[in-house]
Amino acid sequence: xxxxxxxxxxxxxxxxxxxxxxxxxxxxxxxxxxxxxxxxxxxxxxxxxxxxxxxxxxxxxxxxxxxxxxxxxxxxxxxxxxxxxxxxxxxxxxxxxxxxxxxxxxxxxxxxxxxxxxxxxxxxxxxxxxxxxxxxxxxxxxxxxxxxxxxxxxxxxxxxxxxxxxxxxxxxxxxxxxxxxxxx
Numbered sequence: 001x002x003x004x005x006x007x008x009x010x011x012x013x014x015x016x017x018x019x020x021x022x023x024x025x026x027x028x029x030x031x032x033x034x035x036x037x038x039x040x041x042x043x044x045x046x047x048x049x050x051x052x053x054x055x056x057x058x059x060x061x062x063x064x065x066x067x068x069x070x071x072x073x074x075x076x077x078x079x080x081x082x083x084x085x086x087x088x089x090x091x092x093x094x095x096x097x098x099x100x101x102x103x104x105x106x107x108x109x110x111x112x113x114x115x116x117x118x119x120x121x122x123x124x125x126x127x128x129x130x131x132x133x134x135x136x137x138x139x140x141x142x143x144x145x146x147x148x149x150x151x152x153x154x155x156x157x158x159x160x161x162x163x164x165x166x167x168x169x170x171x172x173x174x175x176x177x178x179x180x181x182x183x184x
Contacts, residue, residue, distance in 0.1 A: 035085065072134070080127075081127055097123070099142065108134055116157075121162060122169075
């Protein structure tokens with residue numbers, strides 16, 4: 001079931017759901033709007049091949065903090081950004097992340113993203129550029145997060161490698177791929 005603004009306010013008042021900072025216009029009719037943080041990372045063009053089982057990406061990402069000048073997302077570029085807000089999800093809520101329609105109308109896009117029950121941290125989002133350069137600014141509401149209640153609290157809340165993340169968090173190696181692991 002998707003939560004209404006009434007349900008969301010109850011979760012917030014009881015501190016079952018945490019959104020910090022919380023602005024007057026954060027809670028919407030059927031979800032919450034989140035803002036750009038100040039950190040953006042772009043992948044270097046022509047960078048080396050990154051092996052998703054063995055390599056980190058610190059040497060292929062260029063990260064910067066931006067202020068009033070904003071950040072230009074170049075045509076068809078993939079960048080990582082973060083929400084200004086730190087969130088803490090209870091064990092019976094998940095989040096379905098959507099780009100606010102204003103940004104979609106500029107041609108920007110985000111891949112489907114789900115926030116798991118029990119997640120805590122800033123939300124790192126991949127933002128895909130339009131066919132034209134688009135300047136965005138820290139503090140702008142850019143995400144609409146639809147909150148849905150699970151049929152019961154999850155048995156095993158999120159405790160993965162991104163738990164507690166602050167700012168933009170690049171991909172982290174999984175560590176679950178072992179030599180000789182059976183591939184089905």
